[in-house]
Amino acid sequence: MRWSQSFVPTLREDPAEADAPSHRLLLRAGYVRQLTAGHYSLLPLAVRVRSKIIQIIREEMDRIGAQEMLLPALHPAEIWQRSGRWELMGQEMFRLRDRRGADLALGMTHEEIFATVAQELSSYKQLPRQWYQFQTKFRDEPRPKSGLLRVREFTMKDAYSFDLDQAGLDASFEAYHGAYVRIFERLGIPALAVDASSGTMGGSGSTEFMCPAEVGEDLVVHSPACGYAANIEKATSRLPEADDGPGDPTPEPFDTPGVRTIDDLATGYDAPADRQIKTLVYLLDGRLTLVLLRGDHPLNEQKLADATGAVSIRAAGPEEIQDALGALPGSLGAVGVTGHPVIADGALRGRRGMFTGANTDDVHLRGVDVDRDIPVGTWADLREVAAGEPCPRCGEPLRIERAIEVGHIFKLGDRYARAMGAEVLDPDGKRVPLVMGSYGIGVERAMAVIVEVHHDDKGIVWPLAVAPFQVAVVVAQPDDPETAAAAGDLYTGLGAAGIEVIIDDRAERAGVKFRDVELTGIPYRVTVGRRGLAEGVVEVTARATGETVRIAPAEVVAHIEGLLA
Amino acid sequence: MRWSQSFVPTLREDPAEADAPSHRLLLRAGYVRQLTAGHYSLLPLAVRVRSKIIQIIREEMDRIGAQEMLLPALHPAEIWQRSGRWELMGQEMFRLRDRRGADLALGMTHEEIFATVAQELSSYKQLPRQWYQFQTKFRDEPRPKSGLLRVREFTMKDAYSFDLDQAGLDASFEAYHGAYVRIFERLGIPALAVDASSGTMGGSGSTEFMCPAEVGEDLVVHSPACGYAANIEKATSRLPEADDGPGDPTPEPFDTPGVRTIDDLATGYDAPADRQIKTLVYLLDGRLTLVLLRGDHPLNEQKLADATGAVSIRAAGPEEIQDALGALPGSLGAVGVTGHPVIADGALRGRRGMFTGANTDDVHLRGVDVDRDIPVGTWADLREVAAGEPCPRCGEPLRIERAIEVGHIFKLGDRYARAMGAEVLDPDGKRVPLVMGSYGIGVERAMAVIVEVHHDDKGIVWPLAVAPFQVAVVVAQPDDPETAAAAGDLYTGLGAAGIEVIIDDRAERAGVKFRDVELTGIPYRVTVGRRGLAEGVVEVTARATGETVRIAPAEVVAHIEGLLA
Known part of the structure; x- marks a missing residue:
């Protein structure tokens, strides 16, 4: 071309x-x-x-x-309704009506x-x-x-x-x-x-x-040591066993004026975050549900969705919470709660001597025994792992990367x-x-x-297998008949050998052409210039390395074939 | 495969x-x-x-x-609005709204x-x-x-x-x-x-x-003699010159009780259809327009659209006609009409001594001189040609075919x-x-x-250039190990020679396989059967002709290559 x-x-x-x-x-x-x-x-x-x-x-x-x-790309609604996904897909599905008023979906x-x-x-x-x-x-x-x-x-x-x-x-x-x-x-x-x-x-x-890529919108958790890899929505880690001692005979309320956060309680009341129970309140398909994690563990909402099968998930608002539990966020807990399902992260199983809210503003409980005091309906993996935690497979520290x-x-x-x-x-x-x-x-x-993955400060660097052309022949002086003819011959010869080649025959300065070949990422450039021809050579430059070799025009096809093989 | x-x-x-x-x-x-x-x-x-x-x-x-x-296949409405086709395309364009309420069109x-x-x-x-x-x-x-x-x-x-x-x-x-x-x-x-x-x-x-095809929904007019060809919406023909004599000094009304059609007038009043002016009333983009043709000439509506540039075209209803002209269809005419555009087919140009309605029910005019008596605003080619009319180019009879x-x-x-x-x-x-x-x-x-174009009573007969496979190898007795092995070798050999081949290795009767190869239209069938192998041959059958040759298995690749070349 x-x-x-x-x-x-x-x-x-x-x-x-x-x-x-x-x-x-x-x-x-x-x-x-x-x-x-x-x-x-x-x-x-x-x-x-x-x-x-x-x-x-x-x-x-x-x-x-x-x-x-x-x-087909355009589907009758009826087919999507049969599987239940006409509803499920929500706003992400483009929908339309035809001239007869029938509902259609564009296939996602x-x-x-x-x-x-x-x-x-x-x-x-x-x-x-x-x-x-x-x-x-x-x-x-x-x-x-x-x-x-x-x-x-x-x-x-x-x-x-x-x-x-x-x-x-x-x-x-x-x-x-x-x-x-x-x-x-x-x-x-x-x-x-x-x-x-x-x-x-x-x-x-x-x-x-x-x-892996800096612009990635997903997080991948992996262990370079053993190859374990999981999406942040699925990843787990191996936590050290907690040693809670014998625990307390019964939960004990205590006043915590002004305490609103895990940190407030940890700082003022000798209640380390990993001994606290964090109580979140969610509406899962409309049903108010208590979601429990260890105080220092963040929730991953997709894990909550996967564990419950819920399609619609949202955090409850302060009024909904107060109506249900009688307290505001900051003093919430699941001890003695009835009438609302409770789902808890596995890291809380068997824990004793824990702190949690008492469902009275500015009051908390200590000495909570999770298995004894909390009516957990579902145990699940709900927490999002953090970088540096031990790999669930090999125990080495996990890395988290954007991908x-x-x-x-x-x-x-x-x-x-x-x-x-x-x-x-x-x-x-x-x-x-x-x-x-x-x-x-x-x-x-x-x-x-x-x-x-494949670019540098000059532009794209296509891998050979997907490059739009394998070779660009650059005519340094297109006005010069001998240069143009030599370049034309090379272009024809490369094409005849089955090599995908483009010839930059534009009436532009050589610098502009070099820049464009680099920017577009074509793997090999063959530069045909007057001075080189006078010396009996053209230049073959590799995009990835910038390496240039000077060879006789007659050797170019074989040389390129060697590079492509 | x-x-x-x-x-x-x-x-x-x-x-x-x-x-x-x-x-x-x-x-x-x-x-x-x-x-x-x-x-x-x-x-x-x-x-x-x-x-x-x-x-x-x-x-x-x-x-x-x-x-x-x-x-892209999905377009913002705005682009179609700029060209005016958002309106023009009407119901044929699929339209939808995205989650933000923006109008979109599926590209037609x-x-x-x-x-x-x-x-x-x-x-x-x-x-x-x-x-x-x-x-x-x-x-x-x-x-x-x-x-x-x-x-x-x-x-x-x-x-x-x-x-x-x-x-x-x-x-x-x-x-x-x-x-x-x-x-x-x-x-x-x-x-x-x-x-x-x-x-x-x-x-x-x-x-x-x-x-050309029987199921075609379009009509093509063509002259086998000279190669002239046109869509019915564009085709013209060469009509014999009319000889109307000197004509009459002025149009003369006469009573025509009960006359409603061209035929009625022709039969009862010595007014041959080719001396009548047919007056149709259309609404072109909402504007009431008189459309005139010779009595024996049908209108082609696309020609009317092309001549006027109108997008919306429909025949006026009886009430609209009576409101505009004071008479019902059957007695309509354009003599003396003002306030409505008149468009006439070229075959009426210069005609004298013509008959037309008088815009009074049951009254017609005779002696009409079109150029003198009718305020034609636009002359155009409006009539649909008929089979047998002389070709506009060579004068030989035109044919009309479905296509x-x-x-x-x-x-x-x-x-x-x-x-x-x-x-x-x-x-x-x-x-x-x-x-x-x-x-x-x-x-x-x-x-x-x-x-x-390419089928017979047994099925499809693909031209080689578009056939899904060039060759089908049919294994007549797939249970017989020697037959299966010989067929497998042929299949491999044809594939290795770059021939597109499918092997029918199903556990079906040979007749079923022959029928399917014929139905699917694969150009060449190589039949490998026990009896043939015993004689040292396989059969190569051409789908188009049914012709079969018996050759040695070792010759099949070369033979097929010859057929494909």
């Missing part, structure tokens, strides 16, 4: 609106333009990178025996729709099945941001597995896990596979593939197949619902994440 | 809901399934055909120097959106530009039908040209015209290029590519560039709006049209 005929609108300055490096660089290097918040136009270089990402994903899907399909994921196709499977003999597609997904993000990282419209590779039973699902899940590891390796994304919450997807487990989700795979179970009536006959001739998994990668987000 | 692991749900019976052959066969051969009216799931074989169609289109777009992009075409990207072009030196994409289009069709032929969601290759002036546009248009001819040739679609109406797209001209639109290319002019402020500096340093063209092909419709 000729640069002069391409549309690569590079910018001299950093765009003011760009926050993340990938956003800034993809705008500046002429890959994307925003149409409106969360909707991006992919320009020619981005389309080329996107095709390569898609092809890598496709090859790895095909390798595990998956079959490509293409299902395709579990229901693939399950309708799977209705045509009839026997366990046809299983397992792996089906996938590359299809546009639409999600009405509350805050589209960071360029391609958080958008309202994007291409997703979504795949679905159909098995007879959980053992089959486990095997399918393993196959996708392996495929995802290979995909991210090939894309140059150093992704960590982490335990994750399944959120509204439901099911028995999920793994997220997370790429971007690049893939998410789910063991769904039979929820969607049941809702859609997707059943097969098992070996005993009994009709059973299919057991499903689902597996997603956002294509344009992957593109942005590659840029987050 | 192994058929046993593929999802090719062929049906034994014709599906009841299918009207068009392509609909019936694509369902029956397991290519597509309907999710809901107008929305189809493409199953694995269809995805393969779609990829090949896309690749052929892409190659021809790239060949004319076009650049691939990918622009992308002139406006590409024009926003073209705002970054700055100089005539960058022109011409050809940009294209493959993107999902959404159109709220009033009557989705015929499978993939008329849907609400489909992939379109839409391309846009950007030029400095009309001469540039003409050249770009020619380039696309040539590309489209090559594309349809390669796809096996015998498309006619016809003059067409531009509809809501506007602009100075358009060409439709029409494939399906497979492509449409438009000379748009500067309408969209003006609306979006997409301007460049011309050679004189003056800012001028870009002159645009737009060029569309529906990908899945093309797939269906290929099936309309």
Whole structure:
């Protein structure tokens, strides 16, 4: 391709609106333009990178025996209602009505729709099945941001597995896990596979593939020592055993005027935070619930959602709390509370001699024995781990890093197949619902994440496998007929050898061209200049290292082939 | 690929809901399934055909120097409002609101959106530009039908040209015209290029590519003698000159009790239809307008729309007519009418001695001289041509055939560039709006049209260039280890030679497999059976001709390579 005929609108300055490096660089290097918040136009270089990402994903899907399909993007509401997600998806789902007044949804994921196709499977003999597609997904993000990282419209590779039973699902899940590891390796994304919450997807487990990055909006907890890794919503740590002694015979109230916080009580009343019970009050699907953690442990709300299955979660307001418990936050506790469910974090189990509020303003209790004095209905893992706590697996200190989700795979179970009536006959001739998994990668987000990982102060540094072109031939003096002819010959020769090459034949200064080749991140630059030609050489420069070699024009094709091999 | 692991749900019976052959066969051969009216799931074989169609289109777009992009499918209303099409598109455009209450549209075409990207072009030196994409289009069709032929969601290759002036546009248009001819040739679609109406797209001209087919919903007028071809909305014919003699000095009223139709007047009053003036009354964008044609000539409403630029067109009701003209349909005429615009078909120009209604019930006029007696404001081509009329170019009889639109290319002019402020500096340093063209092909419709053209009573007969697989290896006795091994070797050998091959390894009777290979339309079948192997041969059968040759297994790869070359 000729640069002069391409549309690569590079910018001299950093765009003011760009926050993340990938956003800034993809705008500046002429890959994307925003149409409106969360909707991006992919320009020619981005389309080329996107095709390569898609092809890598496709090859790895095909390798595990998956079959490509293409299902509609616009869905009748009725299908989403059958699974219950018409309600569940809330404002994140774009909804519309057609000319006949029928409700429709723009697909944000395709579990229901693939399950309708799977209705045509009839026997366990046809299983397992792996089906996938590359299809546009639409999600009405509350805050589209960071360029391609958080958008309202994007291409997703979504795949679905159909098995007879959980053992089959486990095997399918393993196959996708392996495929995802290979995909991210090939894309140059150093992704960590982490335990994750399944959120509204439901099911028995999920793994997220997370790429550490400063602009990441998720937190990954991991142990470099043993490889343990989990999303902050799932991560646990190994806490030292508490030694509370024999405890006290009964809780004892004491006055605590002005005490409002864990710190107030700790400082003034010899009640270390790790001997306090923090009492939070939440409305879970409308039901007021007491949530207990150790005084120094923060709650992770997703853990609360996962533990209770609640869809709508919010902290109760002061009035709701006073109505229910008779006190304001600061003096709350669960001792003797009836009529409200109590859920407690596992770190409180068996603790004695604890402090908590007495449900009377400015009064607390000491000597609380959790198992004896508090009617805990549910024990669960609710606390968010902190950096430096011991790894649950190896005991070494945990690290917490910001990361971007690049893939998410789910063991769904039979929820969607049941809702859609997707059943097969098992070996005993009994009709059973299919057991499903689902597996997603956002294509344009992957593109942005590659840029987050692979850039320097001069611009993007694409890994070879996804670069829009492998080589850029720069004509230093396009007005000079001999230089232009030599460069043209090299361009033709490289193309004939099957190398993806662009020639920068613009009537621009060489410096401008060098800058643009660097900015756009093309892995190798072949510079053809008058002076070099006089000496019988051209320059081959590697984008990643800046290393330049001077070789004869006749050797360029073989040299580049060597670099690409 | 192994058929046993593929999802090719062929049906034994014709599906009841299918009207068009392509609909019936694509369902029956397991290519597509309907999710809901107008929305189809493409199953694995269809995805393969779609990829090949896309690749052929892409190659021809790239060949004319076009650049691939990918622009959003969901658009802010504001952009469509700027061009005036937010109103114009009416119910055919899917509209929705996001969580913040902003109006959005699902893209039914992308002139406006590409024009926003073209705002970054700055100089005539960058022109011409050809940009294209493959993107999902959404159109709220009033009557989705015929499978993939008329849907609400489909992939379109839409391309846009950007030029400095009309001469540039003409050249770009020619380039696309040539590309489209090559594309349809390669796809096996015998498309006619016809003059067409531009509809809501506007602009100075358009060409439709029409494939003759019984299920077509459009009519193409053409002359086999000279190649003239036009959409019925644009077609003209050469009428014999009328010889009306000197005419009459003045129109003369006469009583016509009970006369309501052209026929009534012709039969009872010696007024042949071709000497009558038919007076129709329309509301054009709300304005009552008299539309005149010769008594025996039907109106083509799209011609009326094109001649007047009206967007909303409807026939006036009896009350509206009586209010305006004082008479009911049957006695209407334009003689002496003031206060309402009159538009007349060119066939009435210069006619004398004509009959028409007198705007008094049961009274007509004779001796009308059109030029003298009727205040025609606009002369236009309004009548629909009939089969057998003389070709406007060669004079031979015209034919009219049903056809399906497979492509449409438009000379748009500067309408969209003006609306979006997409301007460049011309050679004189003056800012001028870009002159645009737009060029569309529906990908899945093309797939269906290929099936309309290429099928027989056994199923689909794909042209090689778009077949999902080139070869199917049928294992006649999969339980027989030697047969299975020989077939497996052939499958591997064909695959290694770069031939796209599927092996039908299902535990089904050979007859079922033959039927499915024929139904799905795979061009070549290699049958491996016990009896043949005993004689040292396998059978190679061509789907299109049914011709079978018996050759040694070792010769199969070379033989197939010969057939594909």
